[in-house]
Amino acid sequence: MIGEISHFLSFLSGLIFLAVFLLSIPMYSSSSSLQRFVPNIFFVAVLSLFLSFSLFVYLALTDDFSMRYIASHSNTNLPGFYKVSSIWSAHEGSLFLWIVFLGLWGIIFWLFYNSKEDLYVETLGIISLILFLFLAFLLLVSSPFERLLPISPFEGNDINPVLQDPALAIHPPMLYLGYVGFIIAFAFNSAYLIKQDFTEYPVARIKNFSLIAWAFLTLGITLGSWWAYYELGWGGYWFWDPVENVALMPWLAATALVHMLFVSNQSKSIKAWTIFLSLLVFALSLFGAFIVRSGIIDSVHSFANDPTRGLYLLLISSVIVSIPLFYYLRFLPNLFSQQSIKVLSKEYFISLNNVLFLTGIFIIFLGVLYPLFMEFFFDDRISVGAPYYNLLFAPLAFVAASTMVLSTDSLWSRPNSLQEILRGSLIASIASSIVTVIIALLTDTFAWWFLGGLFFSLLIFFKYLQSVIISYLDQTKVNVASMIAHFGFGMLIMTISLNAALSSEKTFSMKTGSSAIFADYNFTFDNLSKLSKSNHDVLEATFIFEDDKNKFLLKPQKRKYFTRGEITTESAIKIFPLHDVYITIGEQQTSGGWIVNVQLNYYTRWIWVAAVIMTLGILLSMRKKKYV
Amino acid sequence: MKEHRKKRLIRALSIVLVSALGVGTILYALNSNLDYFFTPSEMLMNDESKNISSSRRVKLGGMVKENSFSITGSIISFEITDFKETILVSYEGLLPDLFKEGKGIVVLGKMHNEVFYAEEVFAKHDENYMPPNLDLDSS
Numbered sequence: 001m002i003g004e005i006s007h008f009l010s011f012l013s014g015l016i017f018l019a020v021f022l023l024s025i026p027m028y029s030s031s032s033s034l035q036r037f038v039p040n041i042f043f044v045a046v047l048s049l050f051l052s053f054s055l056f057v058y059l060a061l062t063d064d065f066s067m068r069y070i071a072s073h074s075n076t077n078l079p080g081f082y083k084v085s086s087i088w089s090a091h092e093g094s095l096f097l098w099i100v101f102l103g104l105w106g107i108i109f110w111l112f113y114n115s116k117e118d119l120y121v122e123t124l125g126i127i128s129l130i131l132f133l134f135l136a137f138l139l140l141v142s143s144p145f146e147r148l149l150p151i152s153p154f155e156g157n158d159i160n161p162v163l164q165d166p167a168l169a170i171h172p173p174m175l176y177l178g179y180v181g182f183i184i185a186f187a188f189n190s191a192y193l194i195k196q197d198f199t200e201y202p203v204a205r206i207k208n209f210s211l212i213a214w215a216f217l218t219l220g221i222t223l224g225s226w227w228a229y230y231e232l233g234w235g236g237y238w239f240w241d242p243v244e245n246v247a248l249m250p251w252l253a254a255t256a257l258v259h260m261l262f263v264s265n266q267s268k269s270i271k272a273w274t275i276f277l278s279l280l281v282f283a284l285s286l287f288g289a290f291i292v293r294s295g296i297i298d299s300v301h302s303f304a305n306d307p308t309r310g311l312y313l314l315l316i317s318s319v320i321v322s323i324p325l326f327y328y329l330r331f332l333p334n335l336f337s338q339q340s341i342k343v344l345s346k347e348y349f350i351s352l353n354n355v356l357f358l359t360g361i362f363i364i365f366l367g368v369l370y371p372l373f374m375e376f377f378f379d380d381r382i383s384v385g386a387p388y389y390n391l392l393f394a395p396l397a398f399v400a401a402s403t404m405v406l407s408t409d410s411l412w413s414r415p416n417s418l419q420e421i422l423r424g425s426l427i428a429s430i431a432s433s434i435v436t437v438i439i440a441l442l443t444d445t446f447a448w449w450f451l452g453g454l455f456f457s458l459l460i461f462f463k464y465l466q467s468v469i470i471s472y473l474d475q476t477k478v479n480v481a482s483m484i485a486h487f488g489f490g491m492l493i494m495t496i497s498l499n500a501a502l503s504s505e506k507t508f509s510m511k512t513g514s515s516a517i518f519a520d521y522n523f524t525f526d527n528l529s530k531l532s533k534s535n536h537d538v539l540e541a542t543f544i545f546e547d548d549k550n551k552f553l554l555k556p557q558k559r560k561y562f563t564r565g566e567i568t569t570e571s572a573i574k575i576f577p578l579h580d581v582y583i584t585i586g587e588q589q590t591s592g593g594w595i596v597n598v599q600l601n602y603y604t605r606w607i608w609v610a611a612v613i614m615t616l617g618i619l620l621s622m623r624k625k626k627y628v
Numbered sequence: 629m630k631e632h633r634k635k636r637l638i639r640a641l642s643i644v645l646v647s648a649l650g651v652g653t654i655l656y657a658l659n660s661n662l663d664y665f666f667t668p669s670e671m672l673m674n675d676e677s678k679n680i681s682s683s684r685r686v687k688l689g690g691m692v693k694e695n696s697f698s699i700t701g702s703i704i705s706f707e708i709t710d711f712k713e714t715i716l717v718s719y720e721g722l723l724p725d726l727f728k729e730g731k732g733i734v735v736l737g738k739m740h741n742e743v744f745y746a747e748e749v750f751a752k753h754d755e756n757y758m759p760p761n762l763d764l765d766s767s
Contacts, residue, residue: 233722359650362654366655366658367658370658380664381664381665381666382662382663382664382665383662383663383665383687384661384662384663385663385685388662391657391661392653392654392657507702507720507721507722509699509701509702566725567725569722586721586722586723587699587704587723589699590698590699591699593699595699595704595722595723597721597722
C-alpha cells in the first residue's frame, strides 16, 4: 500500500510541475496576476515529491521485498545506513534521488531568491519543466515502483560489497547535489534569454547557488577519488576512466562559470561568456547522466546496459538544452556590449582562462567519444588511456597557472603594458626557478612535467606571497577568498607532480615468516588468520614493517561475501604526514607463497587537501559583495 | 580605415592559426596514445595496417584458458584464448578480484617474442563480463 502511495505522489508531483511550467509561460509577455500563486503550486509539487521519496526510504528500511527494486539491491543483513544507500546503488533509485535533488535545489531557489525580483516565476517554470520531463522518464521507462507480486522473496539480493562503504554511500549524493545545483544557473539564464530583455543582467543574484553547487561537486569528486584509493586496491587516486571523465567535464565548465560569476558585475563585456557557460555546465551534467546510464561506454562505474533508456535520456536532454541554445545563438549579437575586449586587460585574461577551460573540456570530450566514433564507423576497437590525458593536461595546467599569475597585475577595461605585467611577476619567477632547481637536484628527477609542475605551482605561491607583503606595506586589502582558492590550485599542481615523481611500488612473492626490503622498509610476513563476520569471511595477513624510526603492523585482507560469493581485496594503509605505506595481498601460489604488492604513495592525501582548500576559498567568497 | 581592417584580419588569422595548432596537437597526442583492442586471433594475424609491433601498447581480450594459470616468483602467467588462437601472458602485480580461469579478461601491454607482457589486468565489476566480439566467436 505504501509503495502505491509513494508511486502516486511521484506521479502527482510530475503533473503539478507540468502545471507550474504552463502557468509560467504568460509571464514572458506580461506581468500577470498568476505571479502570486505559481510559487505556491511549485511548493506543493516539491512537497509531494519529497513525501514520495521519504515513503520509498521507509520501504527500504523496513525490507519490503515486494518492491522489485528493493529486493534486487538490499538485504535484511545490511545495517540501516546501507539499506538507505542501496537506493542509489543502481539506475532507477539513483535517478529517483537525482530528481529529488533537482526538487531540493528548486525549493532552495524558492526560499532564498527574492520573489519580487524579475525572472523569479520564469526560472521556477523552467526548473519545473525539467522536473516534469525527468519524472516522466522515471515513471515511464525506469520505474523503481514495480511490485513483485503475488510471490515476493524473503530475502533481498544484497548490494555489491565494494559499495558497502561509508565514503561511497555519500559520494553519489554529494556529486548529484553538485551537478544538479547548476540547474539554477541554467534555468535563470534560459529564462533571461527567452524573455529577450537584455538591458540588465542581474546574474549576481544566483551567484551563491552556483558556488554551493561547485563546492558539492568538488567534494563529491574528491570523496570518489579517496574511496577508489583505499577500496579498489590499485593505490591510485585518478584513473581517467570514462565515467570519471564525464564528471570532470562539468567540473571544468563549472569552474570557468564560477570565475565569470565573480567578474560579471565588474565588467559587462563578458556577459555572452557567462550565459554560455551556465548552459554548458548543465548540458555536460546531462551528458554525463546519459553516458553513465545508457551503457554505451564500458566502465567500472556505469550502470547496467539499456540502450532504450539512453535514447530517452538523449531525447530529454536535447529538448532541455536546445531551447535556450536556440535563443542564445539567435540573440548572440545583442549579448555583446559595444566596447570590445582590450588586449591585456583583466577581461582579456578572463577570456583566455575560459578558452583554457574549454580546451580541457574538448580534450576529454574527444577522448571519451573518439573510441565510440571509431567503433561505429570503422569497426576498430580502441581505447584512450591515461597517457593521452596526462600529456595534454600538464601543459594546460601550466598555461592556466601563468595566465592566473599574470592577470593579477592587469586592470579592468584598459590594457596594462606587457612590460608592466611581466615585471610584476619577475621576482616570483626568479624565486620559483631557484627553488625548482633545488628540489629537482634533491629528488634527482628532471622530467619536464615535474619541473613544470614545481615551477608553476611555486610561481603561484610566491606571487601571492608578494601581493600579501605589498598590500601589508601599502595598507590595502587583499581578496583573501580568491587567494585561498588559487593557493589550493597551486597546491593541486604541486602535489600531483610530487606524487607522480616520488611514488613507487613493487610486487613480492612471500611465504609466512619470510622478509623483504622495499625502499627504507624491512618487512616481514608474520601470520595469516581466518575470521568470520556477519556477512563475509575474512583472510587477514599481518605484516610487520620496520625502518630506522618506526615499527608498525599492517593487516591487508581478502574477503569473501556470502550472498553473492564475491571476493574483495582490502588494502592496509599506514599514514605518515607526507606518504602512505600501502599494501595489498593477491593470489596464493601453488608453492604456498602469496603475491604481495607494496606501494609508497607520496602526497596523495595532500591532493585531496588541495581540493578542500579550493572549496574553502569558494565558500569564503560567498559573504562578499564586490570582487576584484 | 584600412589600418583597422588590416588589424582585424591579423587578429582573425592568428585566432585560426592558434586553434588549428591546438587542435592539431590534441589530435596528434590522441593518435599516439590510442590503445587498440585485439582478440588473440587478430593479434597473431599480424595485420600490418593495425601496426602491432613490440613498441605499441595494445589491449588483448579473451578468456583465461583453463589450467593455464601459474605463478613463479612474483611473475604470474596465464593464457588468453578466443578458442582459435592462444597467447601466453606474463604479468607482475596484483590480479583483480574477479580474475578466474574460464572467465573473460582484458590485459593492456606489449607483445614481445610471442609473449604478451601485461602492464595492467582489468578489473570488471561484473561477473558476467565478456570482452567485445568474443561471445559471438565462441559459439
